[in-house]
Amino acid sequence: MKFTKMHGIGNDYVYVNCFKEEVKDPENLSIKLSNRHTGIGSDGLILIKPSTKADFFMDMYNADGSRGKMCGNGIRCVGKYVYDHKMTDKTSLSIETLSGIKYLELNVGEDGKVILVKVNMGEPILKTKDIPVVFDKERVINEPFTVDGINYNLTAVSMGNPHAIVYIDDVDGLEIEKTGPKFEFDSRFPERVNTEFVKVLDRKNIQMRVWERGSGETMACGTGACAVATASILNGYVDNDVTIHLLGGDLTISWEGEGNDLYMKGNAVTVFEGDYPV
Numbered sequence: 001m002k003f004t005k006m007h008g009i010g011n012d013y014v015y016v017n018c019f020k021e022e023v024k025d026p027e028n029l030s031i032k033l034s035n036r037h038t039g040i041g042s043d044g045l046i047l048i049k050p051s052t053k054a055d056f057f058m059d060m061y062n063a064d065g066s067r068g069k070m071c072g073n074g075i076r077c078v079g080k081y082v083y084d085h086k087m088t089d090k091t092s093l094s095i096e097t098l099s100g101i102k103y104l105e106l107n108v109g110e111d112g113k114v115i116l117v118k119v120n121m122g123e124p125i126l127k128t129k130d131i132p133v134v135f136d137k138e139r140v141i142n143e144p145f146t147v148d149g150i151n152y153n154l155t156a157v158s159m160g161n162p163h164a165i166v167y168i169d170d171v172d173g174l175e176i177e178k179t180g181p182k183f184e185f186d187s188r189f190p191e192r193v194n195t196e197f198v199k200v201l202d203r204k205n206i207q208m209r210v211w212e213r214g215s216g217e218t219m220a221c222g223t224g225a226c227a228v229a230t231a232s233i234l235n236g237y238v239d240n241d242v243t244i245h246l247l248g249g250d251l252t253i254s255w256e257g258e259g260n261d262l263y264m265k266g267n268a269v270t271v272f273e274g275d276y277p278v
């Protein structure tokens with residue numbers, strides 16, 4: 001099976017072109033090839049497929065084989081993949097995901113390859129039942145929430161996938177391997193959850209680390225950065241254009257507030273191509 005390893009600010013996936021390859025058991029394949037010792041090494045698997053509703057379809061799997069409905073860093077790489085591999089010559093693209101169609105603007109460099117991608121991520125989802133999070137209010141915006149005996153203030157947002165955002169003082173010092181799973185497997189998140197641990201640096205800059213559902217700590221999470229920007233704007237901590245600083249690099253997010261779509265901009269990088277025995 002031919003594959004391409006790509007990353008968006010360090011959030012790395014193995015990409016397979018399903019116009020040419022048939023993938024029979026993507027859940028197990030994702031577990032095997034994501035392994036950083038015995039596989040290719042990645043945060044999961046992304047299949048690029050035909051779509052009847054959009055230019056392409058993105059089908060993503062986490063490193064534990066679970067299926068994700070949306071992937072912000074992944075969708076930028078899908079845009080780069082289809083353009084660089086000449087599967088399209090369009091620089092405005094639509095990509096279908098399990099959480100709807102997203103629209104991409106590709107920024108092409110002097111070598112004719114995509115370097116940056118801006119994505120219309122749609123409108124953030126705030127209703128508890130749609131995230132989903134079990135809570136006795138319609139929304140969770142800055143609400144007291146205790147996990148493993150520690151009191152946090154939680155904001156919950158879905159960007160097509162569920163996110164829990166908590167503000168802490170020491171993002172660098174956080175023992176995320178201990179804390180992340182406590183959120184991921186908390187029964188108030190019936191579909192598990194991606195958790196962002198965040199510090200607001202000033203009105204235009206936010207630091208975050210992420211514990212991803214199904215993949216653990218990753219260098220970056222695109223939907224997570226969008227959820228953090230949403231939460232921080234709703235809480236009144238930052239302006240409408242904000243840079244999110246993640247372990248693997250920066251993403252810029254703009255959101256004019258409720259009733260508007262949110263935009264994310266960041267890089268997309270090809271690391272290498274190869275053959276994997278299946």
Ligand SMILES: N[C@@H](CCC[C@H](N)C(=O)O)C(=O)O
Pocket residue numbers: 011062067068069070071072073074161162194212213214215218220221222223224
């Ligand atoms: N890293 C991704 C999100 C991947 C899916 C997530 N772990 C989930 O299960 O919801 C991103 O860049 O958005």
